Amino acid sequence: MARFTLPRDIYHGKGSLEVLKTFKGKKAIICVGGGSMKRGGFLDRAQKYLEEAGMEVKLFEGIESDPSVETVMKGAEVMQEFGPDWIVAIGGGSPIDAAKAMWIKYEYPECTFEDMCKVFGIPELRHKAKFCAVSSTSGTATEVTAFSIITDYAKGTKYPIADFEITPDVAIVDPELAETMPKKLVAHTGMDAMTHAIEAYVSTANCEFTDPLAIHAIEMIQKDLVDSYNGDMEARDRMHYAQCLAGMAFSNALLGIVHSMAHKTGAVFADYGAHIIHGAANAMYLPKVIAFNAKDETAKKRYGVIADYMHLGGKNDDEKVALLIAYLRKMNDDMNIPHCIGHYGKDSMPTEQGFVPEEVFLERLPGIAARAIEDACTGSNPRQPSQEEMEKLLKCCYYDTEVDF
Numbered sequence: 461m462a463r464f465t466l467p468r469d470i471y472h473g474k475g476s477l478e479v480l481k482t483f484k485g486k487k488a489i490i491c492v493g494g495g496s497m498k499r500g501g502f503l504d505r506a507q508k509y510l511e512e513a514g515m516e517v518k519l520f521e522g523i524e525s526d527p528s529v530e531t532v533m534k535g536a537e538v539m540q541e542f543g544p545d546w547i548v549a550i551g552g553g554s555p556i557d558a559a560k561a562m563w564i565k566y567e568y569p570e571c572t573f574e575d576m577c578k579v580f581g582i583p584e585l586r587h588k589a590k591f592c593a594v595s596s597t598s599g600t601a602t603e604v605t606a607f608s609i610i611t612d613y614a615k616g617t618k619y620p621i622a623d624f625e626i627t628p629d630v631a632i633v634d635p636e637l638a639e640t641m642p643k644k645l646v647a648h649t650g651m652d653a654m655t656h657a658i659e660a661y662v663s664t665a666n667c668e669f670t671d672p673l674a675i676h677a678i679e680m681i682q683k684d685l686v687d688s689y690n691g692d693m694e695a696r697d698r699m700h701y702a703q704c705l706a707g708m709a710f711s712n713a714l715l716g717i718v719h720s721m722a723h724k725t726g727a728v729f730a731d732y733g734a735h736i737i738h739g740a741a742n743a744m745y746l747p748k749v750i751a752f753n754a755k756d757e758t759a760k761k762r763y764g765v766i767a768d769y770m771h772l773g774g775k776n777d778d779e780k781v782a783l784l785i786a787y788l789r790k791m792n793d794d795m796n797i798p799h800c801i802g803h804y805g806k807d808s809m810p811t812e813q814g815f816v817p818e819e820v821f822l823e824r825l826p827g828i829a830a831r832a833i834e835d836a837c838t839g840s841n842p843r844q845p846s847q848e849e850m851e852k853l854l855k856c857c858y859y860d861t862e863v864d865f
C-alpha cells in the first residue's frame with residue numbers, strides 16, 4: 461500500500477494571504493525569519509488578518525536561514541508558554557521548517573531532536589495546534605511537504621525530519637510574497653524546485669499520482685525560471701505554483717542523492733566561510749547525478765521522458781540524457797550558478813578559486829560520502845552508490861569532471 465498526502469487546503473493566487481481572516485481559534489503564533497516579510501508588509505498583514513479572526517497573536521521572529529536545533533527548542537518553549545491553537549509560519553523554507561519541528565516539540569515536550577529524526581516516527585500531532593504554512597520563496601515547497609530540514613551545527617550536518625504528520629493543514633501559495641525575492645534567491649530556490657521535480661520523477665517511489673505533478677512542474681520551470689530570474693513578474697508568479705507542484709510530487713515520491721549530497725555538504729565547510737546554499741548545491745550536483753543514475757536502465761528511460769516533455773530532441777535515451785544535462789548546465793550559466801564546489805565563491809558566484817580548499821575537501825570526503833549514503837533521501841534514488849562511487853561522484857562535483865562510472 462502506498463500513501464499520497466497533501467495539505468487539506470491549498471489557497472493559491474494573489475492576495476490569498478487574506479484567507480487567514482477566516483481561521484477559527486483563540487491564539488495564533490506567527491513564526492518568521494529575519495525581516496524580509498516585515499519589510500514587505502506581509503507580517504503585519506498576516507497579524508492583522510488573524511486578529512480580525514478574533515485571535516490573540518504572538519510573533520516568534522528571527523528564525524535564521526538553515527535553522528538550528530537550538531532555535532527549534534527555543535521556539536517550542538515559547539509555544540509551550542503561549543499555548544497557540546494555530547501555528548502560522550511565513551517565509552522561506554527555513555522559518556517554515558523550523559516551525560514544523562517546534563510544533564512536534566510543542567505537542568510532545570519530552571520528544572528529543574534525535575526522536576524527531578526517526579523517519580516516519582513522529583507521534584500524532586494536532587492535539588494542541590494546527591499548522592499553516594505561507595511560502596515566500598519558490599523552491600522548497602515545504603508548505604505542502606512532509607519534511608523539515610534542521611541543521612545540527614555541532615555536527616556540521618543537516619537532518620531531514622520526515623513524516624506525513626508534519627504536512628501542514630493549510631498551505632497558502634500567494635505569489636505576491638515571492639515578488640520581492642532578490643535574483644540570487646530566485647535562481648537558487650528555482651533550481652531546488654527543478655531538482656525536486658526531476659528527483660521525484662526518477663525516484664523508486666514514483667507513482668501515477670506523483671508523475672503528472674513532477675512532469676508539469678518541470679515543464680513550467682523550464683519555461684519560467686530564467687525569465688523570473690530576469691525580472692518577469694508573471695513568470696515569477698507561475699514559478700511560485702510550479703515549485704508547489706514539484707513539492708506535492710516529491711513529498712510523496714521522495715527524492716534522491718542530489719539531496720543527500722546537498723544535505724551533507726551544505727554546512728560541513730562553514731569553517732572556511734563556505735556555506736553551500738541548498739539550491740546552489742542541488743544545481744551543481746544534479747547534472748552529475750543524472751549521469752550517474754542514467755547507468756540504471758529504468759532511470760535512463762525516465763530521464764528520456766523528461767527530455768521529451770522539455771522538447772530537447774535526441775534520437776535515443778543516451779542522447780536525451782546528454783541533452784538534459786547540457787540544458788540544466790546552461791540554466792546554471794544563465795543564472796550565474798557555478799558548476800562545482802571548486803568554483804563556488806563569494807556570494808555563491810562562480811570563481812576560479814572557490815572557498816573550499818582542495819586538501820580540505822579531500823580530507824573530509826570519506827566522512828561526507830558515508831553520511832550522504834546514510835541520508836534519508838538515498839533510499840529512493842534509482843541507483844544505490846557504494847562508498848567508493850559516492851566519493852568519486854563527490855569528486856566530480858568538486859572538480860566538475862565527467863561522471864563515467
Ligand SMILES: NC(=O)c1ccc[n+]([C@@H]2O[C@H](COP(=O)([O-])OP(=O)(O)OC[C@H]3O[C@@H](n4cnc5c(N)ncnc54)[C@H](O)[C@@H]3O)[C@@H](O)[C@H]2O)c1
Nearest residue numbers: 496525526552553554596597600602605607609637640641
Ligand atoms: N522542507 C522541505 O521539504 C525542504 C525542501 C528543500 C529545502 N529545504 C530547506 O529549506 C531551507 C532553505 O529555504 P529557502 O531556500 O526557502 O530559503 P530561506 O528560508 O533560508 O531564506 C533565504 C533568505 O531569503 C530571505 N527571503 C525569503 N523570502 C523572501 C522574499 N520573498 N523576498 C526577499 N527575501 C526573502 C530570507 O529572509 C533569508 O534571508 C534550507 O534549510 C533547506 O535545507 C526544505
Ligand SMILES: [Zn+2]
Nearest residue numbers: 600652656719
Ligand atoms: Zn531541496
